[in-house]
Amino acid sequence: MAKIDDVARLAKVSKGTVSNVFSQKRPTSNEVRERVMSVSRQLNYVPNHTARSLVTKKTMAIGLTIPHGSFFFSAFHTQFINGVILEAAYYGYRVLLDIIPVHEVKTPFLTSYPIDGAVVMRPTANDERINLMHMGQIPFVTVGHVMNENIEHSTSVDNDNVQMMSNICEYLVGKGHKDIMFLNANEHMTVSIDRKASFIQAMKDRGLDVEEHMIHHKPELNSSEYMDYGYEETIDILGKQKKKVTAIIADDDRTAFSVLNAIKDLNLSVPGDVSLFVICGDNSMMVQSNPSLTSMDLQPSELGAQSVRLLMHQLGVLQGEYDENIIVEGKIIERNSVSTIGHEEDRK
Amino acid sequence: MAKIDDVARLAKVSKGTVSNVFSQKRPTSNEVRERVMSVSRQLNYVPNHTARSLVTKKTMAIGLTIPHGSFFFSAFHTQFINGVILEAAYYGYRVLLDIIPVHEVKTPFLTSYPIDGAVVMRPTANDERINLMHMGQIPFVTVGHVMNENIEHSTSVDNDNVQMMSNICEYLVGKGHKDIMFLNANEHMTVSIDRKASFIQAMKDRGLDVEEHMIHHKPELNSSEYMDYGYEETIDILGKQKKKVTAIIADDDRTAFSVLNAIKDLNLSVPGDVSLFVICGDNSMMVQSNPSLTSMDLQPSELGAQSVRLLMHQLGVLQGEYDENIIVEGKIIERNSVSTIGHEEDRK
DNA sequence: TTGTACGCGTTATCAG
DNA sequence: CTGATAACGCGTACAA
Numbered sequence: 001m002a003k004i005d006d007v008a009r010l011a012k013v014s015k016g017t018v019s020n021v022f023s024q025k026r027p028t029s030n031e032v033r034e035r036v037m038s039v040s041r042q043l044n045y046v047p048n049h050t051a052r053s054l055v056t057k058k059t060m061a062i063g064l065t066i067p068h069g070s071f072f073f074s075a076f077h078t079q080f081i082n083g084v085i086l087e088a089a090y091y092g093y094r095v096l097l098d099i100i101p102v103h104e105v106k107t108p109f110l111t112s113y114p115i116d117g118a119v120v121m122r123p124t125a126n127d128e129r130i131n132l133m134h135m136g137q138i139p140f141v142t143v144g145h146v147m148n149e150n151i152e153h154s155t156s157v158d159n160d161n162v163q164m165m166s167n168i169c170e171y172l173v174g175k176g177h178k179d180i181m182f183l184n185a186n187e188h189m190t191v192s193i194d195r196k197a198s199f200i201q202a203m204k205d206r207g208l209d210v211e212e213h214m215i216h217h218k219p220e221l222n223s224s225e226y227m228d229y230g231y232e233e234t235i236d237i238l239g240k241q242k243k244k245v246t247a248i249i250a251d252d253d254r255t256a257f258s259v260l261n262a263i264k265d266l267n268l269s270v271p272g273d274v275s276l277f278v279i280c281g282d283n284s285m286m287v288q289s290n291p292s293l294t295s296m297d298l299q300p301s302e303l304g305a306q307s308v309r310l311l312m313h314q315l316g317v318l319q320g321e322y323d324e325n326i327i328v329e330g331k332i333i334e335r336n337s338v339s340t341i342g343h344e345e346d347r348k
Numbered sequence: 349m350a351k352i353d354d355v356a357r358l359a360k361v362s363k364g365t366v367s368n369v370f371s372q373k374r375p376t377s378n379e380v381r382e383r384v385m386s387v388s389r390q391l392n393y394v395p396n397h398t399a400r401s402l403v404t405k406k407t408m409a410i411g412l413t414i415p416h417g418s419f420f421f422s423a424f425h426t427q428f429i430n431g432v433i434l435e436a437a438y439y440g441y442r443v444l445l446d447i448i449p450v451h452e453v454k455t456p457f458l459t460s461y462p463i464d465g466a467v468v469m470r471p472t473a474n475d476e477r478i479n480l481m482h483m484g485q486i487p488f489v490t491v492g493h494v495m496n497e498n499i500e501h502s503t504s505v506d507n508d509n510v511q512m513m514s515n516i517c518e519y520l521v522g523k524g525h526k527d528i529m530f531l532n533a534n535e536h537m538t539v540s541i542d543r544k545a546s547f548i549q550a551m552k553d554r555g556l557d558v559e560e561h562m563i564h565h566k567p568e569l570n571s572s573e574y575m576d577y578g579y580e581e582t583i584d585i586l587g588k589q590k591k592k593v594t595a596i597i598a599d600d601d602r603t604a605f606s607v608l609n610a611i612k613d614l615n616l617s618v619p620g621d622v623s624l625f626v627i628c629g630d631n632s633m634m635v636q637s638n639p640s641l642t643s644m645d646l647q648p649s650e651l652g653a654q655s656v657r658l659l660m661h662q663l664g665v666l667q668g669e670y671d672e673n674i675i676v677e678g679k680i681i682e683r684n685s686v687s688t689i690g691h692e693e694d695r696k
Numbered sequence: 697t698t699g700t701a702c703g704c705g706t707t708a709t710c711a712g
Numbered sequence: 713c714t715g716a717t718a719a720c721g722c723g724t725a726c727a728a
Binding site: 001022044046047048049050051052053054059061064073078081082085094095096097098111112113114135136137227254257258260261264284285287288289290 | 349392396398399400401409421429433442444445446459462483485605612636638
């Protein structure tokens with residue numbers, strides 16, 4: 001591999017000049033630049049990223065920390081990642097999939113991270129990864145708020161979980177539903193905690209009580225029930241326990257499909273017997289499902305882009321004032337899986 | 349940030365010794381190691397990844413090159429990426445999402461890549477990225493074979509596209525289907541080219557001719573028809589042109605769902621009027637679809653893992669002999685979207 | 697504008 | 713098994 005000295009020698013200029021034409025930090029005469037570029041092409045020279053990083057102390061890469069121990073991507077993750085990649089590329093940053101493997105690696109973290117900052121998806125309460133970033137002094141922004149002791153100040157992007165659950169309940173209750181089962185995300189994630197509380201509160205605000213069996217949480221990835229989450233719960237509560245449930249809120253499209261199947265196996269129908277509402281699924285899946293699924297669009301791609309923008313602010317790449325906590329709006333998209341129920345008298 | 353010298357000084361050893369206890373490349377006495385580690389913890393010291401890379405010439409990261417200009421992940425991508433990440437982590441490697449953005453960045457490749465090798469997903473014919481890697485001397489393995497001029501020797505993982513299409517045709521024709529429409533992937537990808545040829549050959553082997561209108565290709569991502577690929581084609585061929593089609597092979601689950609919708613809109617049913625066969629969709633989606641979808645499992649996760657293993661061989665991390673081209677088997681998973689048709693006499 | 701030391705933090709080499 | 717020193721390739725003041 002050609003080095004900067006080789007280019008300098010052949011182009012009859014100094015290292016510094018070559019450096020400048022590549023970094024463009026200082027102006028160089030047209031003539032010189034041409035000559036340098038020509039020689040570089042000829043020698044197949046490109047600046048060494050690592051050496052440059054060593055002195056600039058910038059790696060031009062950000063880490064993307066996928067949910068704890070999770071290696072399954074839902075539509076939310078997929079679109080979020082798209083948003084991150086696109087936005088990062090815009091600022092010249094690359095994205096390093098930054099993972100804490102399930103099976104402990106030999107010597108974890110025996111070296112510093114070659115990243116300038118990180119986006120942490122879906123932190124859990126007292127997330128170990130957050131502590132690590134915090135200690136390692138590396139700038140980060142989370143998707144969903146941080147719930148770690150001794151960390152009170154942190155930047156994040158999120159949907160307004162309170163407003164969101166309130167809107168959903170408003171929508172469902174407005175259509176006559178009082179017995180709503182909530183298939184929440186994994187209980188350790190802070191967004192999940194927020195949503196559970198918000199859900200209960202939203203129902204209470206409408207004079208409705210939420211019983212314990214009406215809220216469930218997605219199992220850990222490694223558990224065998226993970227892929228079927230939604231099926232067993234539906235069969236159990238509606239079928240075996242014969243509890244009254246007129247509407248179900250599912251955490252993602254996969255869960256929704258499981259529910260759909262369970263309901264079919266119970267010889268019930270959507271939305272005839274029970275309504276189904278999805279929080280953030282893949283749009284085309286929702287549309288092409290039968291019936292098409294009414295859902296709340298969390299705008300994951302926008303969340304991804306915003307999280308990068310926030311990080312760029314922290315890194316000083318983006319100048320000016322900025323909000324440390326960005327809220328992205330969730331929008332209800334009506335399709336055909338929720339129906340109005342009850343007679344006038346039922347609704348009081 | 350503490351540096352190695354600080355640790356050396358406080359632990360009363362030399363830099364070299366500190367280096368050794370961290371890299372474990374040379375044995376160190378227990379006593380010394382303890383002391384060094386203790387001081388390191390105290391100083392919050394971790395070796396600087398960049399400085400280390402500069403001298404070892406290893407970044408301990410591999411690039412994962414997503415399909416050209418594509419920012420949409422199908423089930424195949426998702427699972428493939430999972431396989432890559434997991435396997436890479438096993439060898440202590442990180443994964444850099446290595447993308448050629450759609451909107452050209454200012455000065456692309458003005459610096460060397462901070463990766464030791466790369467996995468290139470779904471190369472196209474004369475893929476520009478492949479040429480880049482080739483010139484840049486960076487080891488890479490592709491998913492799907494390379495079709496670039498002046499590159500004849502390259503390592504790759506793939507399914508056996510010939511065998512695969514043959515098996516699918518065997519399966520479908522065996523059930524009486526003669527008029528099969530193939531909704532292929534994007535025409536530029538080499539796997540797509542392979543499959544088209546294999547499909548035609550497989551049909552010919554069975555005495556069947558494939559007309560032009562029976563093969564379609566997924567539009568580019570940026571085109572507006574991308575998300576609906578499968579719908580228009582089905583409506584057009586079966587509905588408007590009234591061509592006889594008894595079975596459809598769809599490239600992925602999204603396409604399959606679009607087809608399902610089109611068929612419903614045509615007042616036809618699956619598998620009653622037309623059978624549907626999917627190449628590599630998300631299993632839980634396939635199962636939970638109605639009807640559940642018969643598909644060919646390409647084992648994307650396994651492909652991902654194997655591609656990394658191949659790369660590790662090239663990087664010298666893995667020792668010993670190895671095949672330069674690994675074939676992962678595709679398995680047909682029967683569900684309920686393909687039916688047997690025709691009377692005895694029809695089949696001759 | 698250009699050339700020249702020097703530093704970035706580590707590992708490799710070679711004595712001891 | 714440990715210590716001293718020379719690379720590694722580039723950016724950057726500082727001087728010219």
